[in-house]
Amino acid sequence: xxxxxxxxxxxxxxxxxxxxxxxxxxxxxxxxxxxxxxxxxxxxxxxxxxxxxxxxxxxxxxxxxxxxxxxxxxxxxxxxxxxxxxxxxxxxxxxxxxxxxxxxxxxxxxxxxxxxxxxxxxxxxxxxxxxxxxxxxxxxxxxxxxxxxxxxxxxxxxxxxxxxxxxxxxxxxxxxxxxxxxxxxxxxxxxxxxxxxxxxxxxxxxxxxxxxxxxxxxxxxxxxxxxxxxxxxxxxxxxxxxxxxxxxxxxxxxxxxxxxxxxxxxxxxxxxxxxxxxxxxxxxxxxxxxxxxxxxxxxxxxxxxxxxxxxxxxxxxxxxxxxxxxxxxxxxxxxxxxxxxxxxxxxxxxxxxxxxxxxxxxxxxxxxxxxxxxxxxxxxxxxxxxxxxxxxxxxxxxxxxxxxxxxxxxxxxxxxxxxxxxxxxxxxxxxxxxxxxxxxxxxxxxxxxxxxxxxxxxxxxxxxxxxxxxxxxxxxxxxxxxxxxx
Amino acid sequence: xxxxxxxxxxxxxxxxxxxxxxxxxxxxxxxxxxxxxxxxxxxxxxxxxxxxxxxxxxxxxxxxxxxxxxxxxxxxxxxxxxxxxxxxxxxxxxxxxxxxxxxxxxxxxxxxxxxxxxxxxxxxxxxxxxxxxxxxxxxxxxxxxxxxxxxxxxxxxxxxxxxxxxxxxxxxxxxxxxxxxxxxxxxxxxxxxxxxxxxxxxxxxxxxxxxxxxxxxxxxxxxxxxxxxxxxxxxxxxxxxxxxxxxxxxxxxxxxxxxxxxxxxxxxxxxxxxxxxxxxxxxxxxxxxxxxxxxxxxxxxxxxxxxxxxxxxxxxxxxxxxxxxxxxxxxxxxxxxxxxxxxxxxxxxxxxxxxxxxxxxxxxxxxxxxxxxxxxxxxxxxxxxxxxxxxxxxxxxxxxxxxxxxxxxxxxxxxxxxxxxxxxxxxxxxxxxxxxxxxxxxxxxxxx
Numbered sequence: 001x002x003x004x005x006x007x008x009x010x011x012x013x014x015x016x017x018x019x020x021x022x023x024x025x026x027x028x029x030x031x032x033x034x035x036x037x038x039x040x041x042x043x044x045x046x047x048x049x050x051x052x053x054x055x056x057x058x059x060x061x062x063x064x065x066x067x068x069x070x071x072x073x074x075x076x077x078x079x080x081x082x083x084x085x086x087x088x089x090x091x092x093x094x095x096x097x098x099x100x101x102x103x104x105x106x107x108x109x110x111x112x113x114x115x116x117x118x119x120x121x122x123x124x125x126x127x128x129x130x131x132x133x134x135x136x137x138x139x140x141x142x143x144x145x146x147x148x149x150x151x152x153x154x155x156x157x158x159x160x161x162x163x164x165x166x167x168x169x170x171x172x173x174x175x176x177x178x179x180x181x182x183x184x185x186x187x188x189x190x191x192x193x194x195x196x197x198x199x200x201x202x203x204x205x206x207x208x209x210x211x212x213x214x215x216x217x218x219x220x221x222x223x224x225x226x227x228x229x230x231x232x233x234x235x236x237x238x239x240x241x242x243x244x245x246x247x248x249x250x251x252x253x254x255x256x257x258x259x260x261x262x263x264x265x266x267x268x269x270x271x272x273x274x275x276x277x278x279x280x281x282x283x284x285x286x287x288x289x290x291x292x293x294x295x296x297x298x299x300x301x302x303x304x305x306x307x308x309x310x311x312x313x314x315x316x317x318x319x320x321x322x323x324x325x326x327x328x329x330x331x332x333x334x335x336x337x338x339x340x341x342x343x344x345x346x347x348x349x350x351x352x353x354x355x356x357x358x359x360x361x362x363x364x365x366x367x368x369x370x371x372x373x374x375x376x377x378x379x380x381x382x383x384x385x386x387x388x389x390x391x392x393x394x395x396x397x398x399x400x401x402x403x404x405x406x407x408x409x410x411x412x413x414x415x416x417x418x419x420x421x422x423x424x425x426x427x428x429x430x431x432x433x434x435x436x437x438x439x440x441x442x443x444x445x446x447x448x449x450x451x452x453x454x455x456x457x458x459x460x461x462x463x464x465x466x467x468x469x470x471x472x473x474x475x476x477x478x479x480x481x482x483x484x485x486x
Numbered sequence: 487x488x489x490x491x492x493x494x495x496x497x498x499x500x501x502x503x504x505x506x507x508x509x510x511x512x513x514x515x516x517x518x519x520x521x522x523x524x525x526x527x528x529x530x531x532x533x534x535x536x537x538x539x540x541x542x543x544x545x546x547x548x549x550x551x552x553x554x555x556x557x558x559x560x561x562x563x564x565x566x567x568x569x570x571x572x573x574x575x576x577x578x579x580x581x582x583x584x585x586x587x588x589x590x591x592x593x594x595x596x597x598x599x600x601x602x603x604x605x606x607x608x609x610x611x612x613x614x615x616x617x618x619x620x621x622x623x624x625x626x627x628x629x630x631x632x633x634x635x636x637x638x639x640x641x642x643x644x645x646x647x648x649x650x651x652x653x654x655x656x657x658x659x660x661x662x663x664x665x666x667x668x669x670x671x672x673x674x675x676x677x678x679x680x681x682x683x684x685x686x687x688x689x690x691x692x693x694x695x696x697x698x699x700x701x702x703x704x705x706x707x708x709x710x711x712x713x714x715x716x717x718x719x720x721x722x723x724x725x726x727x728x729x730x731x732x733x734x735x736x737x738x739x740x741x742x743x744x745x746x747x748x749x750x751x752x753x754x755x756x757x758x759x760x761x762x763x764x765x766x767x768x769x770x771x772x773x774x775x776x777x778x779x780x781x782x783x784x785x786x787x788x789x790x791x792x793x794x795x796x797x798x799x800x801x802x803x804x805x806x807x808x809x810x811x812x813x814x815x816x817x818x819x820x821x822x823x824x825x826x827x828x829x830x831x832x833x834x835x836x837x838x839x840x841x842x843x844x845x846x847x848x849x850x851x852x853x854x855x856x857x858x859x860x861x862x863x864x865x866x867x868x869x870x871x872x873x874x875x876x877x878x879x880x881x882x883x884x885x886x887x888x889x890x891x892x893x894x895x896x897x898x899x900x901x902x903x904x905x906x907x908x909x910x911x912x913x914x915x916x917x918x919x920x921x922x923x924x925x926x927x928x929x930x931x932x933x934x
Contacts, residue, residue, distance in 0.1 A: 005792045006595065008605050011832055020839055022568055026919040027850035032734065035845050037867050040706055040736050046610035046835045053572055055832055060600070066914040067596030069584030077586060084491055085584050090537055094574075097547025100860035102761030104562055104896055105551060106884055112549030113759050123530050139816040141803070149664055177714065178803035178813035182633075183664045197650040225517040243539040255524055262522045272816065280820030281597040281618070283778065284589040284762035288800065300660070322660035324794075326625035326653040327760025328897040339543065344489070346534025351487045354511045355494050361514055369899050370648045378514045405592050413589075416804075433493035434502065465592035470785040475797040476786035479774065481616050482606040 004263045004466075006066065009059050010483050011374040013049040014466035019056050032469065047485060066466055067281070068410050072367045074436050078425030079173070079221055079451045081251050081273035086343065089276060089336035098335050106137055107312055112375065114311035116249035116303050116329065119339040121288075125343075127349070128247075128267050135329040136300045140248060141288030143268030143322065144215070148478035150298040151213045151242045151266060154181055157298075157319065163241065169198055171221045171417040173248060185212055188380035190483025192419055196375040203235055212242035218245065218262065219252045219380035219424070221417040232307035233263025242266060242295075250274045251429070252380035253348035253358060265292045268388030275337035277330075300324045356381040359437060367443045370448040374420050381429070387422035395451040395458045397422040402469065403450070403461035407443045489533075496502045501889040510835065514522050545548050551888060554758060557921045561912025562896035563624065563651045564760060565752050567730065568915060569839060570831040573754040578854070578898035587780070587816070591795045595820065596646040598794035604826040611732045611829075611837070612741025612746040614768035619763030619780040620822040621814065624749030625654040628696060628726050629661035629811055630767065630778045631745040635694030635722040636667050638776055643668045643692050647679040649701035652901035658696070658882055667693070677864025677873065681843050682872050685715055694722040694745075699738060700731055703864050703910065704848070704871030709741035712782060728752060729766065731831075733841030754828025755821050775801060778812030803816060809821065842872035842901035851913040851922045858930050871912045873905070877933055880909045884934050 001011075014378035032041060051059070070073070075082035085236075092100060101110055121133040137143035148166065155163040159226045166180040167188050177187040188206050193199040197220070207214075214236045219225045226232060245259040245267035247340035251274045259267040271277045291299065301320040302313035313328075345351065357380050363372065364383040371385040401411035401424075413425040428437055450457045462468065487671045498899045499511070508514060515523075534542065559568045576707070581596060588594030588601075601619045608617035621627035628755055632644045641665060644662060646655055650670045672687060672695070675678045679697055688695065695716045710726065724745045725738035730752035732738075738746045742889045751763040769777055775798060783797035804812040832840055848870040852871040855874055876883055880897035887894040899906035912923060 002786075002789070002791045006599060008599065010606065014807070015835075017833075019572070019833060019834060020568070020840075021568060021838065021917070023844065023915050025843055027847050027922070029846055030849065032556040032842055032845060035867070036735070037706055039710060040867075042732070042736050042838075043732055045834050046733070046737075046837060048605075048607060048610060048832065049830050050833045050835065050888045051830065053831070056572055056827065057575065058832075060827065061579070063582040063596035063600055064576075064579040066598065067585055067588075067600070068590075069580040069581045069594040070578035071584045075586075077589075080586050082584075082586060082855075085580070086491060088540065090578070090583075091644040092540065092547075095547035096552040097550040098760050099756040100558045100566075101550045101759045102553060102558060102564055102566075102757045102893065104560055104564070105893060106881065106888070108885070109551035109888060109893075110759065112546040115549070116546055126528050126530050129524075129659070130560050138626070138818075140625075140813075141592055141815045142622060142811045143858045145664070145813055147601060149660065152664075154713060174802075174804035174807050174810075175813050175815050177808035178810040181808045181810060181811045182492070184666055189809040227517050227519060230519055234843055240739075253518070255528060257518045257522050258524050261524060277821070278555040278583045279586040279816075280583050280818075281585045281600075281823065282819035283816040284622075284818045284821055285509065285816040322663070323625075323653060325661055326651070326657060329760075330622075331759040341537055342531060342534055342537070342543075343491075346527035346932065347487050348489050348533050349528060349530075351489065351492055352681075355492055358494070358499065358502055358506075358511055358516050361508075364564050367508050378508075378517060383881075389609075391653055401590070402805055405590065410593065411590055412839050434498040438541055445858075462592055466595060467592055467793040468789060469791040470591050470787050470795050471785045472797065475562050475783040475795050476800075479601075479781075479797060480772070480784040481781055481797075482601070482609050 002034060006062060008483050009049045012051055012055055012059060015050055017049050017050045017052050021055045056412045059273045060062050061216035073408050074440055075410040076412050076426045076428050077410060078427040079248055081429060083429035084431035085278040089287045089339045092339045093332045107173050111311055114304055116338055118297050118306055118335055123341050124288055128260030128290045130291045133290040134294045134299045135288045135334050136325050137287035137289055138330050139285035139327055140268060140270040140287045141175040143289045144175055145182050146300060146324045147244055147266040147289045148179055148183035153298040153321050154295055155212055162210050165210045167214040170419050171469060187358055190453055196224050197226055198232055201305055202229060205234055207239040211239050213242040213244045215244040217249050219249050222384050223379040224375055224380035225380055229262045249308055254353040256353055271333055271337040275478055276340040277336045284330050284333055286330040290467055309475055352430050359428040363426060363441060367444055369446050382427035384420050385424040386420055387424055390420050390448050390451040393451050397424055399458045400447055403447050403458045405462040406464045409440055506695035512819050514762050556891050556893050558893040559702040559895050559911045560893050564757050564915050565914055567752045569754050570828055571720050573824050573827045574727045574769045574832060576827045577820055582823060583820055598782050600823050600826055602794050604822045607829045607894060608768050611729050612768045613737030614746050615771040616774045617766060617768040619782055622766050622778060623763045623765045624861060625657040627747035627765035627767050628654045629658045631724045631747045632658055633665055634692055634776050638647045641691050644694050645670050645672050645687055645692055646696040647672045648674040649679055649703060650698040651702050652698060674698055677705045678707055681711055687721050689716060692719060692721040694724045696724040698726040700869040704868040706867045713742040731841055732847060733837035750825035753825040755824050762818055762821055764818045765929050779814045779817055840915050847917055848913040858926050870914055873909055874909050874911055876907045876909055883932050885929060890928050
């Protein structure tokens with residue numbers, strides 16, 4: 001161990017210490033040997049730590065200080081919508097009547113929870129312009145797969161068995177093609193044109209009677225609105241396919257354009273992005289899916305609905321694709337999203353998008369002199385720069401990202417989308433102030449100057465972090481995936 | 487508009503518009519075709535102040551019968567366990583919960599190390615070599631285990647025990663449809679997987695056999711016997727397991743399981759109406775490079791300092807795209823952290839003690855019900871759940887119990903028509919002797 005290493009909890013462990021207080025053992029204790037079949041009583045103790053409560057708190061406090069969150073500082077990670085996570089959401093989700101209810105209780109004893117979910121569905125239906133919403137999927141990718149399974153079921157029910165192809169733009173999120181594969185469908189890529197938008201001629205070339213669906217993010221991952229969305233939807237619909245909306249970028253169009261009005265048949269949302277469920281260090285998320293009327297029969301079951309004054313779970317769905325998750329989705333995240341929507345109201349949600357887009361355009365314009373701007377037009381909530389000018393000076397986008405760490409910023413998304421060289425994808429969100437944006441812009445400009453004048457500074461960054469660049473090659477070649485006692 | 491989450495002032499806005507070179511924010515949306523432009527406001531409820539909204543939602547929450555106010559004997563995959571108070575304090579540190587996936591390891595060492603520790607603890611409890619950073623939940627983890635098995639063995643049929651959680655089996659069937667796999671259920675006999683029936687169903691075309699341990703009825707499946715039958719046909723042995731029970735049960739890894747999955751909800755994660763919980767996924771070294779989801783590995787920086795990174799990413803969707811075998815991206819990281827803290831608090835001794843308390847208290851409840859004249863169905867070795875036969879519909883009994891502040895057990899007739907009037911009771915370490923005695927008395931009164 002290096003003397004600067006943060007100890008693992010196992011390395012803090014000392015036999016004899018405890019960190020728990022279990023309920024009293026107030027029933028007669030029998031010999032456990034008699035309570036389990038022979039050979040099924042565990043012999044070896046698991047190597048779990050033995051620590052006091054203060055040891056635990058110090059350990060995790062130390063770990064938290066080695067982590068950057070939105071509350072620590074600016075986090076312009078493109079496509080991830082790292083906006084402020086309101087604290088009221090956290091309090092509400094912890095109310096006893098939400099946090100401590102069981103999914104298999106009688107429906108009559110959870111009317112408050114079902115009522116909240118039903119109302120959240122109604123709000124999301126209005127926000128997306130769809131006809132029905134399921135809250136069951138646990139995350140965006142899970143929602144994508146759910147939506148594609150429904151599209152597949154729809155085509156199959158129509159006897160349209162050769163519709164097995166899903167068209168995705170070359171700028172799509174990696175989950176799109178992966179979800180298609182897991183749904184038993186094949187992926188075809190449609191090219192982007194020089195403006196960064198779907199190439200309509202190429203789309204016309206690839207659609208056909210084998211098209212199950214086109215998956216599209218709008219605005220796309222370059223932050224650009226697909227101006228020809230009406231035509232795109234028409235081309236796919238005329239060919240008999242469905243149009244799928246990847247809602248990762250919904251923050252760009254709240255109150256400005258609804259997927260349902262743009263011609264989309266299915267939409268998934270990432271409630272942990274647009275609707276402030278916190279990202280949690282990589283989850284839990286929530287990925288509701290909205291559909292147009294003709295796909296309603298295929299929704300995963302149960303469907304939360306209302307009969308008279310009562311909220312019910314409807315299991316009688318003969319054409320349903322089935323369950324995609326035990327119980328009813330990531331309820332706790334749905335509670336947070338609902339709280340957020342109710343905190344914002346219609347005016348607030350409109351302002352969210354307006355400020356998100358204003359912030360992104362402001363940053364884009366101010367940085368355009370210093371970095372290459374591959375698509376020179378108004379962006380939506382995010383934009384991409386290319387580091388190819390800096391690359392010629394020997395400074396890669398990765399280096400720029402690492403240099404940003406020295407100034408306390410989380411870097412933007414890098415090397416994505418794949419169709420932009422040395423891509424830097426910046427999403428400021430609406431919850432950041434002008435001062436924060438200006439501070440970041442100034443540092444980006446400084447780094448661009450460093451790349452010209454003193455590239456080594458950038459190439460060798462970061463300098464101020466608790467560890468430097470880590471050896472990822474060895475990590476993958478000789479994987480150490482767990483602690484083992486020396 | 488003024489809102490506490492939106493810092494922009496009119497002055498800022500004007501300066502920014504000028505820098506962009508437009509005269510209004512609306513101009514920035516000119517690329518949205520007129521035809522699809524949304525005009526006006528969403529027809530949704532108006533914004534509420536912090537105070538008013540909290541009041542409304544508090545009342546809404548109050549309409550639910552919660553497990554803090556009532557005494558719960560409901561389990562069936564989701565349990566009311568000891569939640570060390572410290573868990574919520576740790577996961578409330580916003581450096582954890584407001585971060586995203588640790589793509590930048592230099593400023594994400596806290597999250598990465600916490601996941602590395604989680605992976606280690608899951609390996610220790612399950613007796614497996616490698617565990618990933620988490621899955622959505624136990625049900626989807628089980629389905630992904632079946633997918634992995636089909637890919638690995640290049641076989642197309644999955645056998646799943648009828649004593650696996652009904653909702654997990656449903657999820658498995660949905661996933662299987664996606665991959666054109668066939669799922670066949672192995673019948674249950676006396677509350678455990680029918681070994682003779684399994685022998686009749688298994689052959690060299692079976693990718694995996696999936697069982698649950700303890701199973702849905704609380705019974706201990708004969709993993710040793712099952713393993714021999716399964717591996718004889720080179721099928722993969724998939725065990726779905728409540729990790730808390732493994733504090734006292736011999737871990738599936740010891741019995742030769744190839745994949746162990748389940749939900750870490752029993753460790754410090756609230757029931758939360760079924761989610762978010764925390765799926766886990768553990769395998770033998772042989773299957774390491776086929777694991778879905780994220781893995782954290784240990785490495786060093788240029789000065790030899792230990793650090794942690796996301797690793798073996800060549801398996802994942804953002805690299806492999808349509809060649810990926812799983813599409814999982816976001817997982818349940820914060821809940822994995824919660825489970826880690828709970829496992830840490832319990833530690834080596836506590837995890838045994840809590841599991842033993844479940845065993846003892848459930849056994850006490852079972853004996854007390856038998857003494858009161860109830861028939862325990864599928865009687866035999868159980869962990870913290872067992873089945874009791876009633877003479878009335880379970881729904882009816884539960885409605886009566888709730889009036890006494892008791893949340894009764896699961897109605898098995900919902901999934902198993904032959905088990906109408908059978909209730910699956912869960913008795914965790916949380917239940918006191920007095921609460922158990924009250925349940926026995928109330929059930930007795932309702933039964934009379």
